[in-house]
Amino acid sequence: MKNELNPTKILQAFEIIMEKGSPTEIGRIYEGVEAFSDYDGYNVYMRGNGVELQVGFHNTYHLDYEQEHLRDSFLKKLDALVE
Template identity: 70%
Template sequence: MKNELDSSKVLHAYENVMLHGEPTENGKMYQGIEAYSDYDGYNVYMRGNGVELRMGFHNIYHLDYDQEHLKESFLKKLENLAK
């Protein structure tokens, strides 16, 4: 996958969700984005609007989505959360 995500912005968005979000079964939810991590913290997950982002060790990531416009909307939300 082409490296289209800035890992530092993704991690900043993750931290904002974890800081300001409401608890969920898996992690926290903030502004329509749920964020959580695995037990050791090596992988972080963010999902919303039918898109799931998994970012792992060495900032390797994978996006799961069905439609391109959903991905674009999700990435815009992450951009806003990273500010």
């Protein structure tokens, strides 16, 4: 798996979740992925199945996960949302 994420695809996935998802306490959830942003919208977050992805200003990102296979399946799920 590549070390770099495609910020355009990640933000497209975020928008799809926000458009099609069901409301949660802090954002929206769609296809098992919850999406939300901070109060000013500079940082967006997506999480599910033990993985959290934070995308910040200037397309910086941080992926938090305990196992690589969880990360891989999470990223594949985001790709599937966009396709």
